[in-house]
Amino acid sequence: MQPRNVDLLVVGGGKAGKSLAMDLAAAGQSVAMVERGMIGGTCINVACIPTKTLVNSARLLKTMRRAAEFGITGAESPAIDIDLLRRRKDDVVGTMVAGQRKSFLASGMDLVIGEAKFVADRTVEVALDGGGTRTISGTNVVINTGMVPSLPPIDGLAGANVQTSESILRLQELPASMVVLGGGYIGAEYASMLNLMGVRVTVVQRGTHLLGREDPDVAAAVAEAFTRDGIELRLGVEATRVTRAADGTVHMELSDGGTVSAEDILVALGREPVTAGLGLEKTGVELTPRGFVAVDQHLRTTASGVWAAGDVAGSPQFTHASWNDFRILKANLAGGSLSTKDRLVPYAVFITPELGRVGLTETEARAAGHNVRVARMPVSAIPRARTIGELDGVWTAVVDRDTDLILGAALLSAEASEVIAVVQMVMLGGLRYQQVRDAVITHPTMAEGLQLLLSDAFLE
Ligand SMILES: Cc1cc2nc3c(=O)[nH]c(=O)nc-3n(C[C@H](O)[C@H](O)[C@H](O)COP(=O)(O)OP(=O)(O)OC[C@H]3O[C@@H](n4cnc5c(N)ncnc54)[C@H](O)[C@@H]3O)c2cc1C
Numbered sequence: 001m002q003p004r005n006v007d008l009l010v011v012g013g014g015k016a017g018k019s020l021a022m023d024l025a026a027a028g029q030s031v032a033m034v035e036r037g038m039i040g041g042t043c044i045n046v047a048c049i050p051t052k053t054l055v056n057s058a059r060l061l062k063t064m065r066r067a068a069e070f071g072i073t074g075a076e077s078p079a080i081d082i083d084l085l086r087r088r089k090d091d092v093v094g095t096m097v098a099g100q101r102k103s104f105l106a107s108g109m110d111l112v113i114g115e116a117k118f119v120a121d122r123t124v125e126v127a128l129d130g131g132g133t134r135t136i137s138g139t140n141v142v143i144n145t146g147m148v149p150s151l152p153p154i155d156g157l158a159g160a161n162v163q164t165s166e167s168i169l170r171l172q173e174l175p176a177s178m179v180v181l182g183g184g185y186i187g188a189e190y191a192s193m194l195n196l197m198g199v200r201v202t203v204v205q206r207g208t209h210l211l212g213r214e215d216p217d218v219a220a221a222v223a224e225a226f227t228r229d230g231i232e233l234r235l236g237v238e239a240t241r242v243t244r245a246a247d248g249t250v251h252m253e254l255s256d257g258g259t260v261s262a263e264d265i266l267v268a269l270g271r272e273p274v275t276a277g278l279g280l281e282k283t284g285v286e287l288t289p290r291g292f293v294a295v296d297q298h299l300r301t302t303a304s305g306v307w308a309a310g311d312v313a314g315s316p317q318f319t320h321a322s323w324n325d326f327r328i329l330k331a332n333l334a335g336g337s338l339s340t341k342d343r344l345v346p347y348a349v350f351i352t353p354e355l356g357r358v359g360l361t362e363t364e365a366r367a368a369g370h371n372v373r374v375a376r377m378p379v380s381a382i383p384r385a386r387t388i389g390e391l392d393g394v395w396t397a398v399v400d401r402d403t404d405l406i407l408g409a410a411l412l413s414a415e416a417s418e419v420i421a422v423v424q425m426v427m428l429g430g431l432r433y434q435q436v437r438d439a440v441i442t443h444p445t446m447a448e449g450l451q452l453l454l455s456d457a458f459l460e
């Protein structure tokens with residue numbers, strides 16, 4: 001049977017792919033999108049949205065425990081009800097998934113639920129969810145298959161019935177203790193959240209500091225906050241062997257000869273691109289040495305008419321980066337030449353207090369040859385932090401001494417995920433740091449703290 005040919009075939013309904021599919025279908029193009037089951041993609045189903053919903057509950061619990069400090073009595077013994085917690089998370093996710101399905105169908109796209117595999121040039125065969133197969137080809141094809149948790153070959157790990165960032169969302173009971181293997185973004189967010197929920201947490205991290213991509217002083221401030229809140233950190237060590245005893249307890253042997261035991265284990269050792277088994281060689285798409293789809297700065301793969309976007313294309317692993325990939329693809333499919341080069345991609349790590357990041361770290365700025373000034377300020381200096389009783393954290397910014405432009409910032413505090421967007425806009429607008437320092441900013445807000453940070457008191 002001849003494959004059905006469409007103007008656009010999207011393989012994997014991630015942020016970039018689904019946005020493009022809806023957009024072009026609504027504009028009248030023939031579009032098919034193949035998705036193997038997670039309507040709306042990773043972010044909505046098993047990543048950003050459920051985790052941040054849970055983080056919100058964990059923070060609320062923390063605030064309620066401090067109620068008396070804020071002059072409120074009657075909330076002395078708040079507790080997590082895991083069933084209600086899961087129900088709220090499922091409600092938030094379910095509502096968003098339902099909304100997505102509606103939008104997909106309203107756009108006029110052909111939504112194909114099943115597993116796609118390339119069988120020829122720009123052509124996939126789909127093993128349909130309901131049984132049977134369908135073959136579809138596209139004049140243009142976008143690969144947006146994302147990433148999945150990786151389980152490295154650590155002795156015993158595969159047989160230890162471990163939790164990943166996906167399975168942990170289905171927990172029926174909160175364990176009394178948890179070892180979190182990996183101190184990157186996922187490990188740090190879960191460690192922080194579980195600890196607030198009353199789980200005794202130990203983080204095992206190979207690197208000498210948490211959040212390996214951050215400056216050592218920023219990571220040290222995170223480590224200090226974690227330790228103060230009762231999280232145990234085992235830094236600079238690797239897990240060498242993992243076993244789960246008959247009573248369910250997990251035992252981990254470490255490279256320094258130490259051991260850690262806990263009721264459960266979360267593995268957060270990074271994610272791997274979904275490219276194996278996709279049959280990409282059948283359509284002439286090459287991979288990078290690490291298994292990502294190789295793309296140029298316009299998101300073109302090595303095969304004519306085949307594009308890739310999001311995590312699988314090696315874009316920064318954030319939903320907003322994939323969303324920006326959509327904009328680039330949309331322009332380039334129409335003959336434009338938008339590029340991923342030099343784009344400013346901020347992010348926030350939703351630990352408590354949270355870390356907002358944009359631009360260069362101090363280490364990166366110095367390595368790039370900038371003549372650097374560093375601003376560093378305890379969050380307790382910000383009036384708003386006093387009124388909300390959130391004094392933990394430190395803000396840093398890196399300023400170019402020659403141009404007075406802000407090169408980057410790391411804000412560890414309450415509301416840092418919001419304030420970092422202000423810094424991003426300052427950077428995008430090319431404002432000098434003095435223009436922020438001397439502007440009129442609403443009092444008392446956390447954003448106002450940027451003026452203090454960039455004043456003589458804190459800028460070296
Ligand atoms: C626990 C966790 C928390 C996170 N928190 C945040 C956060 O707070 N903020 C943030 O910006 N980012 C966060 N991220 C990262 C973010 O989730 C990803 O960067 C983003 O979802 C990547 O989207 P994407 O467009 O690459 O594709 P994805 O959303 O990953 O979509 C890929 C889709 O392809 C489908 N697929 C794969 N193979 C096939 C196939 N063969 N056939 C058909 N369909 C297929 C999959 O089912 C999936 O739906 C988090 C990630 C994790 C794991």
Ligand SMILES: NC(=O)c1ccc[n+]([C@@H]2O[C@H](COP(=O)([O-])OP(=O)(O)OC[C@H]3O[C@@H](n4cnc5c(N)ncnc54)[C@H](O)[C@@H]3O)[C@@H](O)[C@H]2O)c1
Nearest residue numbers: 182183184185186187205206207238239268269270317348
């Ligand atoms: N808020 C957000 O935007 C957010 C939240 C979660 C995840 N994400 C995205 O998801 C991606 C994946 O997150 P992740 O945390 O799984 O990966 P990661 O790469 O950030 O962290 C993995 C960590 O595991 C450590 N590690 C590796 N092997 C080890 C070993 N054998 N023993 C001990 N430690 C070891 C590494 O040193 C690293 O710190 C991130 O890069 C991020 O872009 C984003």
